[in-house]
Amino acid sequence: MSNQPLLARTEPTDWPRILFFIALAFSVFQIATAGFHLVSSQVLRAMHVGFALLLTFLIFPLRGDGKPNPVLAWVLGALAMAGAAYQWIFEGDLIQRSGTLTPADMVIGVVTIVLVFEAARRVMGWGLPIICLLFLLYAMFGEYIPGAMGHRPFGFDQIVNQLSFGTEGLYGTPTYVSATYIFLFVLFGAFLEQSGMIQLFTDFAMGLFGHRRGGPAKVAVASSAFMGTISGSGVANVVTTGQFTIPLMKRFGYGSAFAGGVEAASSMGSQLMPPVMGAVAFIMAETINVAYVEIVKAAIIPAALYFAAIYWMVQLEANRSDLRGLPKDQCPNPWAAIRLRWYLLIPLAVLVGLLMTGRTPMLAGTIGLALTVLVILGSAIALNLKGMPLRVAFWIALGLIAALALKLGNGPIFIVLAVLAVACFMLKTHGRETLRLSVLALANGARQALPVAVACILVGVIIGVVSLTGIASTFAGFVIDVGRNSLLLSLVLTMVTCLVLGMGIPSIPNYIITSSIAAPALLALGVPLLVSHMFVFYFGILADLTPPVALACFAAAPIARESGLKISFWAIRIVLAGFVLPFMAVYTPALMLQGGTVIGTVYVIFKAVVAIGLWGIAGIGYWRVASPLWERLLMAAAGALLVTALPITDELGFAVAVAAVAIHLVRARRAHAATAAPVA
Structure with missing residues (x-):
């Protein structure tokens, strides 16, 4: 059964009014801080955590698919926002006494950790919280583990300080990315969904x-x-x-x-x-x-x-x-x-263009979101204009205004949006409906961002513990020892680790966990940096397809x-x-465009295509006609030889592939001839 309550699956129009406005405020806060940089990075992260936890407790019930207890939800949500306010109000003091916690700091820190665990349990079940809890217990009691897995003693205040303050734990890089790039891209998707x-x-x-x-x-x-x-x-x-x-x-x-x-x-x-x-x-x-x-x-x-x-x-x-x-x-x-709906492709094309030309995801996401709203509101106004020439002129004018706003920065484009919003509100037919859908997209985007936001916050526990104890170096050392004798065995071990750690965990925390634990080992074995991270990312994705989860x-x-x-x-x-x-x-890193010549890249792509074709026939057991088991095994072996980058394996792979395909085609021709032959 889904972990999402009924409320989380409904449209924002069906929500209680106060919940709708909180979600709207969350999105407006994120857009405003993205466009105008109103607060420091630490305050941005803290408020992102506070809003995410508040909405989670108001939307997701304590258990099952029922409705949240309103009293408990508001108490927990208020505590979460109080923690965020504490980080904002006492930001300077917390920086000055970094590492030395007062009793109030300890209370805020412990309560925040507990609230994050509970919010994650409500949103995604027990999988990720249990894994993070094991890491937390390791930080607290790992000093009693004998051998290389043990670590030096840490005080409880050190652990709380590591996780609840600064940028090594709950407010670490994943939370920052969630509060900036990811939230904007979730809103971008929400607006595109609402627009069709x-x-x-x-x-x-x-x-x-x-x-x-x-x-x-x-x-x-x-x-x-x-x-x-x-x-x-x-x-x-x-x-x-x-x-x-x-x-x-x-x-x-x-x-x-x-x-x-x-x-x-x-x-x-x-x-x-x-x-x-x-x-x-x-x-x-x-x-x-x-x-x-x-x-x-x-x-x-x-x-x-x-x-x-x-x-x-x-x-x-x-x-x-x-x-x-x-x-x-x-x-x-x-x-x-x-x-x-051609106009919906404009923001997507601009977004891809900005990213591919080296602009930051923050800038690209902000502009992409703004352009999405711009073309949606603009299309509503254009529909009220009489005649094609007038509509074309409007789109040209809107494009010039948008280009000028983009040239001047994020602020002016939001001013253009405000003017368009007022114009839409004054329209009687399409305009007000479009403006209503835009507001719904803001609220719905905040709800859609919750699973990702809460997951990014919670995996800060793992990052903080890994940084504090050095457990990643221990694991990497073990994999490196294995890899000295067999790189393939190390890769298989890393794959299994990623599949196990990724069971039931969304892709973002999955990547964060596996990249902090497993990727350094591959890097130490000579695997290129980007390829090693893509390796663990891919198997983290595939973990959502493998049993038992x-x-x-x-x-x-x-x-x-x-x-x-x-x-x-x-x-x-x-x-x-x-x-x-x-x-x-x-x-063969050329498959990921990491080194190598153009001819080498084309060759490895060709090998991959041939191998995919062979494995497909082996997996389904059919191409032109049904394949017997021995033929399927032959094709699978040919595909495996093409993947293995060892001397003469390519030559053997192509030879076996040609033989297997030729045998199959001959069998298919005979089978079709027998079927077409007239019955005596």
């Missing part, structure tokens, strides 16, 4: 792929890839696009488990798709201090190969089961969908009306290539 971007993606995907063989499943793959450009949550993608794609796949002959597996695999793959990448890209850029554009460059080829692999699996399953697409006259015209698969289960475990097994088969691509990137 999901419908645009779905109609476009349906028009392109719906009428093809296996069309409904290909629509799921394409729509999830498109959603990945704006979404920060793979599980959210499952429950958003899955409501449409899973029943459609089942209606056209796909099995329930396969349909759920395709949607879960595609939606989690959207976390790998630039520019947003589940918001992990922004945290990665801050963590390893590289330009955001470098992360996008490293992610683009593996993401494309990931979705190509899923598309190929869908095609093979459609061939095996002879599944046709929808009648073409039942599919929308993709270009008509673009013509209807398989968060994305269990999110798809009630929609598909199938066991989450069965969906998980299908999802693993569908993304088989996804488990191999990170290994391939370690042995």
